[in-house]
Amino acid sequence: MTTPATDWLRLDQQICFSLNAASRAFGGVYRVVLKDLGLTYPQYLVLLVLWEHGELPVKRLGEHLRLDSGTLSPLLKRLEAAGLVRRERSARDERSVEVRLTPEGAALRERAAEVPRRIAAATGLDVTEVQDLRDRLERLTAALDAYGTDPAPAPS
Incomplete structure (x- = not known):
């Protein structure tokens, strides 16, 4: 059976809405699961990348996460204030900022498993x-x- 074109304008036919609803539901579950670690979902994603790849320039970190520096910078500031990461200017290129895990950030990986x-x-x-x-x-x-x-x- 073919769906009439007008039915494609129903909310329940929109894949974007289904994906958004699933994303919001995931966000709720992550909020509960990450509470004991003291992390938000975006902070957890940053740590996942650093646990996997080690020290990275902010630009590369943003590429992995599909985030621009305007979104990533405040996130990194909060992680740094929590003692989980360090940001330092690159010795090779002073325009670049490197992000690395602190010992506390590295140790959190075991709890996040x-x-x-x-x-x-x-x-x-x-x-x-x-x-x-x-x-x-x-x-x-x-x-x-x-x-x-x-x-x-x-x-x-």
Whole structure:
């Protein structure tokens, strides 16, 4: 059965709304799960990148997180005030600021190890479903990024 074109204008037909609702629901779960670590979700993402890659220039950190420096800078200031990261001008390029974990920030990784398991359990999905969903979302993101640089004609 084909959906009439006018039905595409219903809220429940909007993929962007479904993604936004899921994102907000994830935010609520992360708020609860991260409370014991004293972290917000964006702070947790910064730490994930630093735990994985080690010291990085702010620019590279922003690329990993898909955040601009205007959004990232206040976030890094709060993490630095909490004693979890240090920011220092690069000795190689004084225009660049390097971000590194403090010993406290590195130690927090062990306490955070339970977070992904708790989040996965909250989804109600099994490991294969989570991996499939993540793969689909990565493809969707890539397609949307490509569309932003070279819009395709609207489907007929």
